[in-house]
Amino acid sequence: MWGFAARRLVLALLVSISVSLICFSLLRLSGDLARALAGPQATADDVVQIARTYGLDRPVHVQYLDWVGRLLKGDLGTSFFGATPVLEAILARVPVTLTLAIGALLLALAFAIPLGVLAALKPNTWLDRGVAALAVTGQAMPSFWLGLILIWVFGVRLRLLPIAGSESWRHFILPTCVLAYAAVPALMRLVRAGMVEVLASDYIRTARAMGLAPLAILFKYALRNALVPVIALAAVQLGSLLAGSVVIEAVFGLNGIGQLAWTSISRNDFPVVQSIVLVVSLLYILLTFLGDLLNAAVDPRIRSNG
């Protein structure tokens, strides 16, 4: 187990380093930062001046090492607009986005697990088809559009829920539902596939033959094993929910990391954009690492293969 964890940790660190390199170079490869920052009316002198102010005139590897060095000290730089440290700006938005992503993941699991189990218990029936149809429509639904439709139904027509903002828990109901609906199909399919496989296995047949109560078999033996891969996917899904909240936060006017990313992107605030991409990537790497460890802790076969 320790060997497995050590190998995964090394991989996670390597990926973190290369992701930081990609983050850094992506924004520099996509164009002349100083020129983009100076705006369309700037003269050549202005551009040189701006490049010097932000250290953009130094060699690229010096800029990178400088950036990483300050990163390790927890300094993500300052926004081009105003003097707020980027780290502070991001931390201030974390609660909103985390509430949204974790809420959506829990809601998605609350639907995906029972529905996946039901579909697996009655394979190839209309119940199974219905669950599959739910998954297919969930995958085809543009989330920003579903968000607007829910705003129209519950905010404009029924006047039950607020349509924008993040002041109270009621503001989170609609965006959480929209984000959860997008996460349900993949989780549900995995639960179903796992349950179908487990239910057909020898040890479940033995348990049945020994006359154990069907519900005890289902919960004590089958579900526990079928949920192993779901843990890893749930960790990965949390990462993509964090990234996917850009669109949802824009629709619902939620003041989270996604909103910060979007406003920073639209006004070319590169230090903020670069930091958000990096933070979300590192979080994703961390979550995948934890998911792998959790998986390996419950399933010895993974430890020997990884």
Place this chain on the structure above:
Amino acid sequence: MTAIAERRWPDAFRHASLAAGGGVVLLVALMALLAPLVAPHDPFLQNLDHRLIPPVWEAEGRWAHPLGTDALGRDYLSRLIHGARISLLIALAVGLLSGLIGTGLGLAAGYYGGWVDTAVLFVLTNRLAMPGVLITLAVVAIVGGSLTVVILVLGFLNWDRFAVVVRSAAQREANRDYVLAASAHGSSALRIMLAEILPNLVGPLLVVLTVEMAHAILIEAALSFLGLGVPPPNPSWGLMVNEAKDHIFFHPWMIFIPGIAIFTLVLAINLVGDGLRDVLAPEWRP
């Protein structure tokens, strides 16, 4: 008897969904190809005297504009028909580009194994760790939004599923007798990969292609909705939802119509993919 009936019904349902999905995709493709002929008006023509006319099923609707007009008086049906071109072009171009990249990487990793496989897996892990939507938004914001930029960015980001599927399929095929025979016969590695292994992967590739095409349409719609995708005045369906969202109080139909178009096309492509998987290889059924 009942057991057989229970089995037959869902199978019939699956083929019905393949037919329905294929039918819708064909219809949209025809609409896109013949857009200038079937669209009743010019999709870019503004008519400020005819702004915000509701669709025909509402009280003030007129047959001259069956789906109404937008805030600039442009015919909504014509914009919807021309918008199908953008969605399908994005789907095809992104599908092909990401398919080429992913298939190349997957074939090399699966056939050679060893350090090539390790390298490809490392690149794949990196790709999966990066938030695709954020990166796309950032690049589009810097380079400027256009159809080409969106296609290139999405194509270079969304090859991961192709690589995963092709890699494991190529690993399986690499030890089959026909590959060993070709290798013993003196065929080059490139020839073996392209002429021997690749033709056997057409089934899984087609299935992944449908998934990626559907995905590309949804992402382009989301980008254009955020105002960082296909620029106005193009009739991208996502952009149409963006332009309609300010009219949610009095003209919600403006939001419904393009959204239903996106949902229907993506659903149809997914149904085709599911159907293809069942026909080509029932054992991959989820």
